[in-house]
Amino acid sequence: MLQPGLYALAAVEAAPRLLGQHLVRRTEDGDIRCRIVETEGYGGAEDKGSHAYGGRRTARTEAMFSAGGAAYVYLIYGMYHCLNVVTAAEDEPHAVLIRAVEPLTARDAELMAAYRGIAARKPSDLSGGPGKLCRALRIDKSLNMARFDLHGGPIWLEQGEAPASLDIVQAPRINIPYAEEYALKPWRFYIRGNPYVSVSSTDAQPLILT
Template sequence: MKQDSSGSHEAEAGALLPPELYMLPALEAAPRLLGQHLVRRTEDGEIRCRIVETESYGGAEDKGSHAYGGRRTARTEAMFSSGGAVYIYLIYGMYHCLNVVTAAEDEPHAVLIRAVEPLTAHDAELMARYRGTAVRKPHALSGGPGKLCRALRIDKSLNLSRFDRKEGAMWIEQGEPAGSLPIVQAPRINIPYAEEYADLPWRFYLKSNPYVSIMDPQARPFCPG
């Protein structure tokens, strides 16, 4: 961490996220992950993306969470890891979803990464190649959990790896401080089964960012508690 001439702190290029962020409850970590850089190492080189949309799944009490009620199965085991672990699961038998595990070991918190924005034209080109389909709009490239996993070649082989180490195939580096970004919040997507938890504003995204999966006209500015 270095200090610029104005006295504010600026992350060094390529620096990993501070470990404390991964120890936060998912609801606190989800907005703070916006603006950070997800890095995926592939056989064609590294791809760097900015995280622009997240959802919080906050522990055993959250009826939208796979670990609701403390449910611990082969599928959810990654959620009980210490913060910084990778949790990947399959939906509809065909789409992978990428999550950042947060909080302490045995406290099942996770943040779903719903959308990312490539940092350079080269990153976008490589992601479009991996998607294997024509991409006419930004959100069609990596706006949605399944799309971004295809664009970054993410599958269950990466489950239980770590975001807080650079020796693996994927990690998260410091990008822009969340406090400087136009963050809004809205209810999570497609979880009607979560009952009273379904309408809680636990989805966070960068306002007007073209890579966001779904814009909510009722979204409200995020105000940290």
């Protein structure tokens, strides 16, 4: 399992450290394992890009106020689900959006493609983007509030590569112009050169983790 201390971190600290970790989805066809390659941090009530900005606590955002380790799943545009890892302490609404994952084996990739119902022309077509990866892993709102720190449930996280060993870059988050000055915060993190990343930014800057 993933080190529990990671779930206690603020979202912008946890987001780059989730890169390289393994996301496991249990399905009726067997477990699918993926490597997390792109994330975005949403840093609590002060972050104008967050659903919980200003402490907004609703039926939709309630999961964000859970203790770190919970799943926050929501729907956008009425059709695409997005998967988040809740971090920080209870009542501190921090969340990390999982933006892209890479299947670990050919079998994982085949199963994900079958669930997506597509023949991906390039890797990012399969699971490069929050909506794409949720379809590929059959993630919907039934997984809201599931725990990533409980092995053997419908979804969990396992220890993967050490983030400090990866070539990580950071860039502004995507599609949040309403966040005003927070729209430019470099809180999107991804593994440079990974073909499953949704968008590679020309203004991305290296991030060194210790």
